[in-house]
Amino acid sequence: MNVNPTIHDVARAAGVSIKTVSNVLNDNPKVGPETRLRVRRLVDEMGYRPNLSARGLRSGKTGVIGLAVPSLREMYFAELADSVIRAAAKRGLRVVIEQTNGDRELEIATLSGGQMRFIDGLLFSPAAIGQQDVDVLTTDDPLVLLGERIFGGPTDHVTMHNTSSARAAVEHLLGIGRTKIALIGAPEQPADEASSANLRERGYRQALEHSGIGIDPRLVVRGGSWRRETGVAAIRRLRASNVEFDAVFALNDTLALGALRALAQDGLRVPDDVAVIGFDNLDEGRFSLPSLTSVDPGRDEIAETAVALLVNRIQEKDARAAPKTVKSGFRIVQRESTGFGDGDGGRLPSA
């Protein structure tokens, strides 16, 4: 028995032509039920599995898509990757993950690189390139953009309601009676450029201005990457500046978790002294102490939509359709850090 039988071996064993075997494998109709059965049995017996390189060469499709993200060490991207892999698996696709490390050169290389003659399409979540690089997205290969760094590009784009969900987050804090709401993880300087940070800051401002409270610049902590240390440092800065605050809106969960830590260390009670809300609804927030209220940006929906758009482009159903932009729905998942619950991380308002 050959170690790796080809379609020829199966055909010979079955006494039919290779095309007939191919037809059986692809459920083409032109095969009699008896022949079909015999071929199927031999395929199983011989352990035949089609060579995807050959199939890919012939058909121009490999059944593999790429997902480019900064790093799986960032939980947001690990969870996104999980969702994307599941969405792809549903459609019989596999996913190659490319880590760009938030490196500009690597991101550009990924977009224009040899990668593209191998995968059928790419889901790309940029971290370094921005609006000014919009032209590097111009390509004939199927590409779906994720995230907030580039808008109005030439490709399909899946993003979230950053501004309105951020506004809802702040309104949630207002709703539980907080008025001195700090913002942490804000961009280095407020700008109109589209980025998660800017868009979410805008939501913060809208909520406060609309409520009549207005913005106190001392409550806005700017700068730093969205890591836990930054959340810790932000709380330290607020405390050191002696400004009073009774709530914190962290622009993502990782920052929020750092903030929780720093607040606990300073003996401040959450939510009694300070309420905290994050953004991303990471698994982790369900089990922090206290558990973390967060904006759920609909990661599964984002993944599902992005894969669906990509598949459409790959199949060229949409060959030359205008680029589409889709925003996923969001919701606030309330947990202990804004007052929900009895201190039991096990009972939560949502899965």
Next chain:
Amino acid sequence: MNVNPTIHDVARAAGVSIKTVSNVLNDNPKVGPETRLRVRRLVDEMGYRPNLSARGLRSGKTGVIGLAVPSLREMYFAELADSVIRAAAKRGLRVVIEQTNGDRELEIATLSGGQMRFIDGLLFSPAAIGQQDVDVLTTDDPLVLLGERIFGGPTDHVTMHNTSSARAAVEHLLGIGRTKIALIGAPEQPADEASSANLRERGYRQALEHSGIGIDPRLVVRGGSWRRETGVAAIRRLRASNVEFDAVFALNDTLALGALRALAQDGLRVPDDVAVIGFDNLDEGRFSLPSLTSVDPGRDEIAETAVALLVNRIQEKDARAAPKTVKSGFRIVQRESTGFGDGDGGRLPSA
């Protein structure tokens, strides 16, 4: 300008044969410097990129390896995937990630599935199949096993020093004066079967027996998956049973983080009242409150070794070599939860 030029297009443009272009691309010597230059320039100008399906078909190698893990939502596997992708990238390989969800059928399907005619080799981290399934690993395709569920199989295997590092963890607790050391995440029933849980429990027993303290079965909390809730529940069980304990060895970091949460909720100080040590050295433990002492099992080393072994098998340098088993080195990373530091998560003994 053709959208996707092939080697033929480049050859025609350069006025040479396709083989010459191929030779230039593969740095074969039989090309004059002038021709080489001209071809190179045209490759750039035309944006030619080799079709990897064709190359894969011809050469039998795709440049893609698979990594099968239960789920990227488990931080351990996300970090492992990060390390594997980096190790693979160093060697010019890409990684397809397959999630098995800890599902037996899916794991077996992954091993014997169509996957294999597409990737050059597979790194497989089982979560459901065990020693009794050792024969499903028998395959002619390059396969490297990760983890502790199966030993003595027919493939290369990368694992860690579970028992001795667990023993070292407990000895670390003994070393800071703790004697009533609880174990959480222990297997449902103690067994000889090789699994992370059993092997690590064995280390716990060895340390305590060797120290003369011996095992108090009331301190061993059995059952539950290694999730945060389980860590929370384990502490609750210990507290409810009224047994005294001054330290906790959690069989992984996720459990330990749950334990930290439950301890804090009960007003117990860590490490003053209860010291805690985990296992895995996740990024997350660096930023928990308090930061978490943990066993670092050498994930980068594991990834690096596993990819190296796989590449050897793929290149058949080792065509029929006996299966190798490699154990990575380990070390204890001491942080606040066992007494290190001043409460500042920013200053740590190691990156």
Next chain:
DNA sequence: GCCCATAGGTACAACGTTGTACATTCCACC
């Protein structure tokens, strides 16, 4: 001036699959 080595190339087949176009059988129908 001849032979031979060598550098620099070329032609062709092959990898395993699927699409296109055509072949054969069998039966229903007029």
Next chain:
DNA sequence: GGTGGAATGTACAACGTTGTACCTATGGGC
């Protein structure tokens, strides 16, 4: 009893690349 048309198949080319075998100048050694 010929005609048409399903039903069931087959042969061959083609996808883009690389390995094998070969070809052709050129120049050096004698």
